[in-house]
Amino acid sequence: MRAPINTFKMTSLLRSLTDRFTPNASSTDLTATEKRKDGFLTAKGTDALFARTKAEIDGEECLHDCESCSISLPRKWAIDEDDKLYGHIQGWSRHLLVATGKSDWVRDVADEKGSVMEAMGKHNDDVEGGKLMLSATNIPVPDHADSEGPYGKDRPTTVLLLPVFKWIDGVTPNKVPQLIQSVINPAPTNLTPLSLPTSSNGPSEPSGPPTPPDLSLDPSNLPEGMTLRDCPHKYLILLCSQGTRDARCGQSAPLLRRELERQLRPLGLYRDLHDERPGGVGIYFISHVGGHKYSANMMVYRRGEPKRDVGEQIADGKGEVGGEAAQCIWLARIRPEDCENVVRFTVLQGKVVKPERQLRGGFDREKGVVSW
Structure with a gap:
């Protein structure tokens, strides 16, 4: 039986270190x-x-599946x-994950009545910079004593915007137009070049297209009631x-x-x-x-x-x-x-x-x- 993943053999670590300094060994x-x-x-x-x-x-x-896995998919899978x-996948520019506290939804999540997903569907034409992938998630919704259920035109929830790895709290269906204009449209996309920070060994080698001006989000531009924080x-x-x-x-x-x-x-x-x-x-x-x-x-x-x-x-x-x-x-x-x-x-x-x-x-x- 293989050793647990947290006790890698020294040989494997040495191979990884070798790979680190041998660009052609396992590169694209x-x-x-x-x-x-x-x-x-x-x-x-x-x-x-x-x-x-x-x-x-x-x-x-890397050649073998897990030998200690006891979980199996259904027999007739x-x-x-x-x-x-x-x-064969379509390209996308950003990904918005909406907290609903549920793990299943109506067939088209934009048809979830009173939800942020429904509001995003209605205002999708206002999104700039390419396709926004919209996903409902099982992320818990915030607790509100005066509200019932996950949805409502004034029911605040939380969304996660990628690739910027930012949580936006206090998002309601009524505030979706402001969310699009103040947060989504100014945010970097999957096609915004990413430059790596300088390491202790000096700057990393440049790759990809040139780095554009800073497009970081400004919390001061958020609509009232919304807050921005790092994931x-x-x-x-x-x-x-x-x-x-x-x-x-x-x-x-x-x-x-x-x-x-x-x-x-x-x-x-x-x-x-x-x-x-x-x-x-x-x-x-x-x-x-x-x-x-x-x-x-x-x-x-x-x-x-x-x-x-x-x-x-x-x-x-x-x-x-x-x-x-x-x-x-x-x-x-x-x-x-x-x-x-x-x-x-x-x-x-x-x-x-x-x-x-x-x-x-x-x-x-x-x-x-x-x-x-």
Whole structure:
């Protein structure tokens, strides 16, 4: 049986350190790209977007599914295993996660009466800078003694805006137009180049298109009653749980969360829905994102940072963090036995273990590469 994820063998750490100083060992193939008008590159294949794991670098762990996983998908579980996944998702510029306290919704979340999602649907034409992905989530709604239920035109809730990793509190359906103008439209997008901070070894090598002027959000411009704060988590894992769109999503999401929790707890990285400790991994259920026939869908958002080995990622993932999302790695066909390596390699290192079978797409703002 393999050693637990939190007690990596020294050889694996040495391989990771070797990878750190050997750019071509497990890097992406930027020759398989196509120039875009905005200065970014479109990755024509999986290896041009994210690095894949390699046994000679990452250890033989990357070749094997979890052997100690006791959680299984339903016996009659069946999904599409034949379609080619990569390169078929539509591009998006920002992602808005709306707290509802629920894990399932009506078929189209914009039809949830009295909700922020409904208001966003009505004012979607006011959004600038590209497509806004809208997701309802199981993030708890704030407690209000004079209100019942999660929705209402004056019922405040909380939203999370990506890639800026910002919580906005006090959002009501009536204030959605102000939210769009004051927060969403000025915010950076997935196509805003990201420059890394200078490391102790000197500035990082430039990559991707040039860095634009600062587009950080100004809390002083917020409408009355709204507040802006940093999301404390270093990583986010989003799992589609909407059973009204496909029963498989409603079945798989709770099982995957249990196994992810089992893998993250020994590392000190698990954060539940009420855990505001800095760092760690937030796991949220979200509404339909497309491709339910490839269940389970998983989106991994990772903050920008210099390249480091997995041991450093674990240590630094527990403390104060900052910065925007550098990557979103969108996977599908995820099973409980995949979760150990998803944590070990995808969440902590930004690598993909089974790109041909599981990678749908995503973006990397540090390299200036997208899948669309």
